[in-house]
Amino acid sequence: MEVVASAPGKVLVAGGYLVLERPNAGLVLSTSARFYAIVRPLRDELSHDSWAWAWSDVKVTSPQLSREATYKLSLKKSTLQLTESANPFVEQAVQFSVAAAKVTVTDKEGKEALDKLLLQGLHITILGCNDFYSYRNQIEARGLPLTPEVLLSLPPFCSITFNSEVANGTMTGEKCKPEVAKTGLGSSAAMTTSVVAALLHYLGAVNLSCLGQSSSGSAAGRDLDLLHAIAQSAHCIAQGKIGSGFDVSAAVYGSQRYTRFSPEILSSAQVTGGHCMSDAVADIVTRSWDHEKDKFSLPPLMSLLLGEPGTGGSSTPSMVGSVKQWQKSDPQKSKDTWTKLGIANSMLENQLRNLSKLAEDHWEPYESVLRSCSRLMCSKWTEVATSQHQELIVRSLLVARDAFLEIRLHMREMGIAAGVPIEPESQTQLLDATMNMEGVLLAGVPGAGGFDAVFSVILGDASDAVAKAWTSSGVLPLLVREDPHGVSLEACDPRTREVSAAVSSIQIN
Ligand SMILES: Nc1ncnc2c1ncn2[C@@H]1O[C@H](COP(=O)(O)OP(=O)(O)O)[C@@H](O)[C@H]1O
Ligand SMILES: C[C@@](O)(CCOP(=O)(O)OP(=O)(O)O)CC(=O)O
Known part of the structure; x- marks a missing residue:
C-alpha cells in the first residue's frame, strides 16, 4: 500500500x-x-x-x-x-x-x-x-530572460540550489548549513x-x-x-x-x-x-x-500573480521581534497604527466578499465590467460601468484598492517606526508602478514584507501584460497562482x- x-x-x-x-x-x-x-x-x-x-x-x-x-x-x-x-x-x-x-x-x-x-x-x-x-540566480547566471516560460522549462521537482554560504551567515562567523533559496x-x-x-x-x-x-x-x-x-x-x-x-x-x-x-x-x-x-x-x-x-478566496475573474524582485532576503523572526519591541517602546502610537491597520484589513475583506456576492448574484454585468476594467487603468474604471450593478461593482473595486493603499501606508509607517524594511523604498516604487498598470487591483508585499517577494491581484486576463512589464523591469514573474484547496x-x-x-x-x- x-x-x-x-x-x-x-x-x-x-x-x-x-x-x-x-x-x-x-x-x-x-x-x-x-x-x-x-x-x-x-x-x-x-x-x-x-x-x-x-x-x-x-x-x-x-x-x-x-x-x-x-x-x-x-x-x-x-x-x-x-x-x-x-x-x-x-x-x-x-x-x-x-x-x-x-x-x-x-x-x-x-x-x-x-x-x-x-x-x-x-x-x-x-x-x-x-x-x-x-531560480532567479541561476537564470541570471545563464543569461536567460526573467520570464515564466524559462521557469516552465525546468524539469518538475528540480534539484534544489542553496544560497551561497556568504549570504547565509558565515560572515558573522557562525558555521551554518547552506539555506535553501x-x-x-x-x-x-x-x-x-x-x-x-x-x-x-x-x-x-x-x-x-x-x-x-x-x-x-x-x-x-x-x-x-x-x-x-x-x-x-x-x-x-x-x-x-x-x-x-x-x-x-x-x-x-x-x-x-x-x-x-x-x-x-x-x-x-x-x-x-x-x-x-x-x-x-x-x-x-x-x-x-x-x-x-x-x-x-479571491472573487471570480481575479488572479494572484507573484514576482521575485530579487533584491535579497529578509528574516521574518527578526522583523517580528523588532515590531514587538516597538509595540513595547511606543504603546500609544503602535496601538493607533494597529487600529488603523485592523480597520483597513476589514474594509479590504468586506469589499472582496461583496464582490464575490455581486458575482454570484449578477454574473453577466460582473463579467463584462471586470473584463472592461482589466483593459484599463483604475482611473478609467468608473467610465465603463453602464448599469447600477456595474456601478456597485466598480465602486467596490475602488474601495478595495483604497483600503489596500491604506494598509500599505500603515505597514510602511510600522516598518519605519520599528526600524525594519516591511515595505522598503525599492518595493514601494515597484508596487506603485504595478498598481497603476491596466487591470491591476492590488499590489503589495506578502506576509511580514521585506525584499523577497511581491504579489498582485489582477483582473481578467491582464496578468500576462503585468508579467511582461515585470520582466522588463527585472522582476521575475512566478508561475504560482491561487488555488483555494x-x-x-x-x-x-x-x-x-x-x-x-x-x-x-x-x-x-
Ligand atoms: N524538497 C524538499 N525535500 C525535503 N526537505 C525540504 C525540501 N524543501 C525544503 N526542505 C526542508 O524544509 C525546511 C524548510 O524550512 P524553512 O527554511 O524554515 O522554511 P519556510 O521558511 O519556507 O517555512 C528546511 O529544513 C529544508 O531543508
Ligand atoms: C509577520 C507574520 O504575521 C506573517 C509572516 O508571514 P510570511 O508569509 O512572511 O511568513 P514566513 O513564511 O514565516 O516568512 C508572522 C506570523 O503570522 O507568524
Whole structure:
C-alpha cells in the first residue's frame, strides 16, 4: 500500500503582524504550489518474531536534496532516535503522527493494523514543487530572460540550489548549513502538513478520501481538525517558536480568513519539547483549538500573480521581534497604527466578499465590467460601468484598492517606526508602478514584507501584460497562482503524473 498526500503553500495578502494577536484576522490565499509526501512500507513481509521488536525503522528520502536519512523508531515511545537532526520538520511530523495514531486508533482491528504497519517500517518520500524555490540566480547566471516560460522549462521537482554560504551567515562567523533559496510560500508548513496527512491516513487515524464533503462537525471536518492540531504542533516544536500558524492552517484548510489559536494550547507540547510524545499528543488532541478559518478566496475573474524582485532576503523572526519591541517602546502610537491597520484589513475583506456576492448574484454585468476594467487603468474604471450593478461593482473595486493603499501606508509607517524594511523604498516604487498598470487591483508585499517577494491581484486576463512589464523591469514573474484547496489525498506519485503528461503531450504533437 502507498499513500500520497499533498498540501499547498500560502500568500498572506493582509494581516501581517496583526494576525499574531487574537482576535485580529489574516487573509491568506493558498496556492498551486504543493508539497507531496509519499508513505509506503519499508518491508512487505514480517518475520515471525517481529511482534517482540521494540524498534522499527523510518527512512526519509528527499530526492531534490539528494538526501536520505534513516532512523530507529521506538514503538513504545513513538520517538525517533536522533543522532543528528537532518530535517526537524519531518522528524517532528513523524513522531507526532505516530503518537497521534496510537492515541486515536482505539478499535481492536485498527490497532492490529497500526502495529503491523509500524513494524513494517515507514518509507517517506518528500517532494516540493519548483514554485517554492528561487531560480532567479541561476537564470541570471545563464543569461536567460526573467520570464515564466524559462521557469516552465525546468524539469518538475528540480534539484534544489542553496544560497551561497556568504549570504547565509558565515560572515558573522557562525558555521551554518547552506539555506535553501526560497520564494516565501511557507515550505516548512506545507511539507510538515503533507507528511502528517500522508502518515495519519496511512496509519488509519484519519480518512482523507472524503475531503470534498468536509464541513465543520462532519467526520471529514473532524479529521481535518485532528490533522491541523498535529501538523501545527509538529511545526511549532520543529521551528522552536509559536508563530500565528496561518501557514499551517492554509496548508490544511486552503484559502481562508484566519484567526490564530491561543498559544497556551501548545504549552505542554513545548515543555516536553516533544520527548514524551504520547502525553503531549493526548493533551493536544483534547484541547479546544480556537483558531478560526472562515471561507475566503479571491472573487471570480481575479488572479494572484507573484514576482521575485530579487533584491535579497529578509528574516521574518527578526522583523517580528523588532515590531514587538516597538509595540513595547511606543504603546500609544503602535496601538493607533494597529487600529488603523485592523480597520483597513476589514474594509479590504468586506469589499472582496461583496464582490464575490455581486458575482454570484449578477454574473453577466460582473463579467463584462471586470473584463472592461482589466483593459484599463483604475482611473478609467468608473467610465465603463453602464448599469447600477456595474456601478456597485466598480465602486467596490475602488474601495478595495483604497483600503489596500491604506494598509500599505500603515505597514510602511510600522516598518519605519520599528526600524525594519516591511515595505522598503525599492518595493514601494515597484508596487506603485504595478498598481497603476491596466487591470491591476492590488499590489503589495506578502506576509511580514521585506525584499523577497511581491504579489498582485489582477483582473481578467491582464496578468500576462503585468508579467511582461515585470520582466522588463527585472522582476521575475512566478508561475504560482491561487488555488483555494487545502490538503489533499493524491492518486499517485506526482512524478509519474508528470511523466504521463509529458508522454501525452509528445503524442499530441
Ligand atoms: N524538497 C524538499 N525535500 C525535503 N526537505 C525540504 C525540501 N524543501 C525544503 N526542505 C526542508 O524544509 C525546511 C524548510 O524550512 P524553512 O527554511 O524554515 O522554511 P519556510 O521558511 O519556507 O517555512 C528546511 O529544513 C529544508 O531543508
Ligand atoms: C509577520 C507574520 O504575521 C506573517 C509572516 O508571514 P510570511 O508569509 O512572511 O511568513 P514566513 O513564511 O514565516 O516568512 C508572522 C506570523 O503570522 O507568524
